[in-house]
Amino acid sequence: MPKKPTKALRDAETRGLKFEILADELRRGILAGTWTSGQKLPTEQQLAEETGLSLTTVRRAFDELVAQGIVMRRQGAGSFVVPARRKEERVRRRVGVLLPDTQLYYPRVLQGIDESLSAVGASLQLATYRYDSALEDESIDFLLDAGVEGLLLVPTLTGLDDPDGRAQRLMELPVPVVLLERSLFDSGAGDRTEHVCSDHQGGAYDAVRHLRSLGHERIALLTRDRTPTAPAVVLGYRRAISDFGLPAGLEFAQPKTDWELDSAESAYEMLRQFEATAALVFGDREATMLEGAIRRSGMTVPDDIALVSYDDETADLAEIPLTAVSPPKYRIGRMAADVLIRRLVEGDDCPLHQIRLRPRVVVRRSCGARKDA
Secondary structure, eight states: OOOOOOGGGGGOGGGSOHHHHHHHHHHHHHHHTSSOTTOBOOOHHHHHHHHOOOHHHHHHHHHHHHHTTSEEEETTTEEEEOOOOOGGGOOSOEEEEEESOSSTTHHHHHHHHHHHHHHTTOEEEEEEOTTOHHHHHHHHHHHHHTTOSEEEEOOOOSSOSOHHHHHHHHHTSSSOEEEESOOOTTOGGGOOOOEEEEOHHHHHHHHHHHHHHTTOOOEEEEEESSOSSHHHHHHHHHHHHHHTTOOOOOEEEEOHHHHHHTTTHHHHHHHHHHTOSEEEEESHHHHHHHHHHHHHTTOOTTTTOEEEEESOSSGGGSSSOOEEEEOOHHHHHHHHHHHHHHHHHHGGGSOOOEEEEOOEEEOOGGGSSOSOO
């Protein structure tokens, strides 16, 4: 009897959205052979009763698997594991895409990938791993087993004992690999990965330049730590501080959960201690919470403290719309897909691509440069 997802899913809110967790558990079951190629899956009603989840949540989990090409629905018959296709049956190139999630940052990246592949008659097979290293490797294996001819990967390369070794193993996979928004940090000429990334150092540098142009001299950097992007943002900020002769040491980092627990009060207190008149804040959610902490103190944005956020996902929705560093997500996706297709067509004759696109600063009200935005 196939093992069904357990009621532990009901207590999984702290690990992610319920439908994503159920989708991941079902996908792991398919990878492990609990449900084999072409086999019928439990009905939505059966899974709802087994897990204690709502029918809506179960349906969203199935929708996720259908979108990833893992499960297909048959009218009046149910949901089935997509049968494996033999290589000779494929009529189009299929590219595997591995993302940590499909929230906030990555939909525009995925749109760029899809449009680039569609333009040359290729299709994509999507997998997500929710920043789980074990699931990351399983997902890569799943994509390879699905018969993809190339991989666009957003892998984990930070917080590892041997990131160079991890990157080397990815480059040695049996199909061409292009890394997307990931590269070896500060490896210089030793980095032999093919990648297309945002220049986060340049983005942070330009944010400081912008605030300096508005007359600010004490510019702080407030970040959440343990993220793939933060180290490059810190380096770009420090280089700008040095180049412009501004006071150093005005940096504060804490985990995302700490930002949320005290609603950015600690970050605001650090701004006061720094005597900062402006801050670059990573990312939009943290900058929005900081706006609230500043307002509660009786001070105002941008008159007392000017803010620039990093990511530009929800920056325009803040109470005072946030000036933001905006990575070129859509173009990153398109360009990464273009590089991979070129690699597939030209093989070893194709030169190694290592591309960085510089983000732009989108000016809104929070920095004081515009009052009408």
